[in-house]
Amino acid sequence: MKQRDTHQWTVQDQQLFQRLYKQYKNDFSEYLKFFPQRTYQQIRCFYYNQIYKYRKTNNALDEQKIQQQQADSAKRATQSSPVNTQQPINPVAIIFDSVGGSTLTLAEMISKELYDQGISYYFIDLRTYSIEQALATVQSCSKFILGSPTYNGSMLDSLKKLIQQLIYQKLHLNKKFALFGTFGWTEAAVNDMKTLLVKDGTCFVGSVVTKSEEVLNNLKAVKDLIFRLQLENQ
Ligand SMILES: Cc1cc2nc3c(=O)[nH]c(=O)nc-3n(C[C@H](O)[C@H](O)[C@H](O)COP(=O)(O)O)c2cc1C
Numbered sequence: 001m002k003q004r005d006t007h008q009w010t011v012q013d014q015q016l017f018q019r020l021y022k023q024y025k026n027d028f029s030e031y032l033k034f035f036p037q038r039t040y041q042q043i044r045c046f047y048y049n050q051i052y053k054y055r056k057t058n059n060a061l062d063e064q065k066i067q068q069q070q071a072d073s074a075k076r077a078t079q080s081s082p083v084n085t086q087q088p089i090n091p092v093a094i095i096f097d098s099v100g101g102s103t104l105t106l107a108e109m110i111s112k113e114l115y116d117q118g119i120s121y122y123f124i125d126l127r128t129y130s131i132e133q134a135l136a137t138v139q140s141c142s143k144f145i146l147g148s149p150t151y152n153g154s155m156l157d158s159l160k161k162l163i164q165q166l167i168y169q170k171l172h173l174n175k176k177f178a179l180f181g182t183f184g185w186t187e188a189a190v191n192d193m194k195t196l197l198v199k200d201g202t203c204f205v206g207s208v209v210t211k212s213e214e215v216l217n218n219l220k221a222v223k224d225l226i227f228r229l230q231l232e233n234q
Helices: 011-024 027-034 042-077 102-116 131-137 157-168 189-196 212-230
Strands: 093-096 121-125 144-151 175-183 202-211
Touching: 011 027, 011 212, 027 202, 093 102, 093 157, 102 121, 102 144, 102 175, 102 202, 102 212, 121 131, 131 157, 144 157, 144 189, 144 212, 157 189, 157 202, 175 189, 175 212, 189 202, 202 212
Parallel strands: 093 121, 093 144, 144 175, 175 202
Antiparallel strands: none
């Protein structure tokens, strides 16, 4: 049984709560993962105290967002670069490899979600970029989403080399990492990538792993991953 929590909700707590509200609405069990020191009842109570305020703010924000999206979609029609150039500052790096196309499909789902949320990104397919080109491109990135299928019981060599170089060049320090991968029968690539990456100074936020034939069923998991990647102080 959890102790009753007598602490106030700090400003940071309230900001986090508001972001969780946008994602999870009244799914309180999700909030518990972010506020493990609080009880379900405390979260529920705080939620119903805040909901009216949030709805009002969100309606105003939604109107701004619709106008922005209309302007963005006009721009997007003329874009051919693999880089979303709307917000070139500090983009997210999606770096992946794929042989048969399943991991590519997952990478595309991730990039579409980033695009829809107005988050800029580099889309780096290691079939067309060398490791050196990839590393040169992502110097300014603070968030990485790395993907590999499982082949012969592990990740592809290209991802292994990339991660080794990231570490060797100390590009992994104080960066956030999310991972994705596809597999046929026993997932291994993402686990192995995580083992390589999890070192001092690396923040691992989560992963999306799926069987190749189920890739398209992972939209919610993709949204969730990006949400976690964008959360501050996680
Ligand atoms: C030669 C070969 C080896 C594979 N080895 C594994 C394996 O060890 N474990 C596994 O779960 N799936 C394995 N698979 C299945 C792939 O992981 C799966 O089809 C994956 O989605 C392929 O991703 P891609 O289409 O992006 O290349 C293998 C497939 C092939 C063709």
